[in-house]
Amino acid sequence: MLAITIVLTEGYSDWEIGVLAGTGRAYYGAEIGFVSADGGPVTAVSGLKTEALERFSAPTDGVVVVCGGPAFESDAPPEIEARLKQAHENGCVVAGICGATLALARAGMLDDVAHTSNGRDYLQTVKSYRGAVHYRDQPQAVRDGRIITAPAPAPASFAAEVLTAAGLEAEAAGVIMAMLSQEHARVGS
Secondary structure, eight states, X not given: OOOEEEEEOTTOOTHHHHHHHHHHHHTTOOOEEEEXXXXXXXXXXXXXXXXXXXXXXXXXXXXXXEOOOGGGGXXXXXXXXXXXXXXXXXXXXXXXETTHHHHHHHTTTTSSSOBOOSOHHHHTTSTTOOOGGXXXXXXXXXXXXXXXXXXXXXXXXXXXXXXXXXXXXXXXXXXXXXXXXXXXXXXXX
């Protein structure tokens, strides 16, 4: 399986990558590394402090996952667009969930591919975004070639798409969806 690099920012929404990181590493043995946008420590929205992370640089292969969080909605979002574009040019799959889709939009990576996010209007807050015609209003992750996007409440389908892109068989990745959907099955209907 290809290596997965997860990019974290200050205030990152840790629950959005919990399924991916937890089941990916523990259940499927995925090689998962964590970096921060600018290097150094970051604190998750939950208060979890992560120390001594290396600065994100564009890998030459694998999957780059950008975790969402309020930093991408700020007036001074993390400047990772050039590194995301370089990773994609290097052949990497690039994935973003929730607020991280704004970074992909700023990088122009959503202009010509099917994608989703927290809403079309959400992405249109990025002045350079030109991909509205390719937007899919759906609650699950979308993969189009080497781009994966997901709205905030889709950590399970996001994890399945990322792990499949990393080389896990689709059937094995589907176990994530089946396992997590059991919580929502009707009992005694």
